[in-house]
Amino acid sequence: MTDRIPEKMQAVVCHGPRDYRLEEVAVPLRRPGEALIRVEAVGICASDLKCHDGAAKFWGDENRAAWAETMVIPGHEFVGRVVELDDAAAQRWHISMGDRVVSEQIVPCWECRYCKRGEYHMCRPHDIFGFKRRTPGGMASYMVLPAEALVHRVSGDIPAQHAAFAEPLACSLHAVERALITFDDVVVIAGCGPIGLGMVAGARAKNPMHVVALDLAPEKLELARACGADITVNIATDDALAVISALTDGYGADVYLEATGHPSAVPQGLNLLRKLGRYIEYGVFGSDVSVDWSIISDDKELDVLGAHLGPHCWPAAIKMIESGALPMDRICSHQLHLSEFQQGLDLVASGSESVKVTLIPA
Template sequence: MAVDPGTAVPATMQAVVNHGPEDYRLEQVPVPTRGPGEVLVKVEAVGICASDLKCYHGAAKFWGDENRPAWAETEVIPGHEFTGRVIELDDEAAAHWDIAVGDRVVAEQIVPDWTCRYCLDGAYHMCARHDMYGFKRATPGAMATYMVFTTDSLVHKVSGDIPPAHAAFAEPLSCALHGVERARLTFDDVVVVAGCGPIGLGMIAGSKAKSPRLVIALDLDDTKLALAARTGADITINIAREDPVARVKELTDGWGADVYIESTGHPSAVGQGLNLLRKLGRYVEYSVFGSDVSVDWSIISDDKELDVLGAHLGPHCWPAAIRLIESGALPMDDICSHQLPLTDFQRGLDLVASGKESIKVTLIP
C-alpha cells in the first residue's frame, strides 16, 4: 500500500449532501474508506453542470411531472466533474491504472459493470447496470474533501501543471467531443453548433479540430459568442438579432448546413436545427430537455431524410479532451469563469441556474 506521507487524512470532512429536492446541506461526514483495488483521492476541483441542477430541483419541479424518476438518490454527495490527487492506493490499483501517490487524476462519471451486453460490445457508456459518481449511493461524488475511485472506474492522469478547474473540465469536454464524433464530420461540412455554454464551446473546439469547411456558433449572448469565436467558430450568429435559418442558407448558397449539433436544451432549438439543415443532413442531440418537444417529423423523413443522432457522456474521448486542455489551445481561464469554495455551493448552483453571469462554475474544496 502507498500513502502520501505529507498528507494526514482526517476522520471527517466537509461534504455537500443531497437530502432531496432543493435540500442540499454542507455537513461534516466521515472520510470514505478505500477498499482493495480502490483509490483515495483528495478533491481539488468539482464542476457544476445542468445535470446537477436537475438533481437539485428534482423531477417534479424540473420536469413538471411527478411521475418522472428522480435524477439522483438521496443521501448522496453530488459532483461528477472532478479532479484530485491520489492520496492512498494499493499495488493492485497502481498497476490497474498506472498511477501513483501524488498523481493528479480524473475519473469518468459512469462506473460500468463491464458484464452487460453494451459493455461487452465496447459501449460501456450505455451500461445497463452502472453506477454514477454523484448520483448513486454506491459512488459518492466530489463535492467533498475526499472521494474514492472504485475498482470498475475509468481513471485518467492529468497534468499537475494546469489549474485544478481546467483539469476538472475534462468531463464536459469529453462529452462535447463525443457529440462531435457522433456527427461524423467531413472536410467539406458546414457545422452549426447551437448554444455556447461549456458543452457547446467544447463542441465548437472539437468541430474545428476536424477541419470542416465552416463552423458556425449560435447563441443569444454576445459575450458567449465572442468566446465561441476564440474557441474556433468561424462565424457567430446572435439569434436574437438574426434569423439563423436564413443566415445559414445564405452562407451555403441556399442549401443549408450539413451538420447541426444541439446543446441548448431549449425546445425551440430542435425545430431551428431541422429547418436549417440541408437534405440528407445530420442532426446531433446532446441536451436533456425540461419539457416535451414537438416538431414536424415529416421534415426528418419525407422532406429531408435526415440522420438524427443522440449522444450521451464522453466514451473513448477522455484522452483527447485531456490533451486538448493541456495543449493550451483553449481559452480555459475564460471558460472556467468562476471558482468558489465548497461552502459557497448554493451560490454556485444559483449561478449555473441563471446562466447569465458564468460559463463554467467550479467548486474548490
C-alpha cells in the same frame, strides 16, 4: 510523504430537490482495489442544476421512474490527488501516490452486453458519480474511485479547474465524433455554454468548411470565436436561418449539434439543416420536447443521432486542455469555495453570468 487523512470532511449532501446542505460527514473508506483522492476542484454541470431543481429526468413523475437518489454527495466533473491506493489500483490505472487524476463520470459493470462490446457508456446497471449512493461525487474534500471506474492521469501543472473541465470536454468531443464531420461541411452548434464551446473546439479540429456558433449572449459568442468558430450568430438579433441559407446557397447546414437543452433549439436545428443532414442531440431536457417528425422523414430524410457521455474521448480531451489550445481561463469563469455551492448553482441557473462554475473544496 502522504497526506494526513482526517476522519471527517465537509461535503454537499442532496436531501432531495432544492434541498442540498453543506454537512460534516465521514471521510469515505477505501476498499481493496480502490483509490482515495483529495478533491481539488469539481465543476457544476447543467444536469446538476436540473437534478437540484427537481426535473422529471432525475426524480421521476407519473410517467418516469426516479433516477437520482437522496443522501448522495453530488458532483461528477472532478479532479483530485491520489492519497491512498493499493497495488491493484496502481497497476490497473497506471497511477501512483500523489498523481493528479480524473475519472469518467460513469462507473460501468463491465459484465453487461454493452460493456462487453466496448460500449461501456451505455452500461445497463451502471452507476454515475454524484447521483447514486454507491458512487458519491466530488462536492466533498475526499472521494473514493471504485475498482470499476475509468481513471486517467492529468497534468499537475495546470489549474485544478482546468483539469476538471476534462469531463464536459470529453462529452463535447464524443458528440463531434458522432457527427462524422467532413472537410466540406457547414457545422452549426447551438449554445455556447461549456458543452457547446467544447463542440466548437472539437468541430474546428475536424477542419470543416465553416463552424457556426449560435447563442443569445454576445460575450459567449466572442468566446466561441476564440474556441474556433469562424461565424457567430446572435439569435436574439439575427435570423439564423437566413444566415445559414446565404452561406449554403439555400441548401442548409450539413451538421447541427444541439447543446442547450432548450426545447426551442430542436425545431431550430431541424429547420436549419439541409436535406440528408445530420442532427446530433446532446442536451439534457428538463421536460418533454415535441417536434414535427415529418421534417425528419418525408421532408428531409435526416440522420438524427443522440450523444451520451464521453466514451473513448477522455485522452483527447485531456491532451487538448494540457496543450493550451483553449482559452481555459475564460471558459472556467468562476471558482467558489465548496461552502458557496448554492451561489454556484444560482450562477449556472442564471445562464448569463458565468460559463463554467467550479467549486474548490480546500
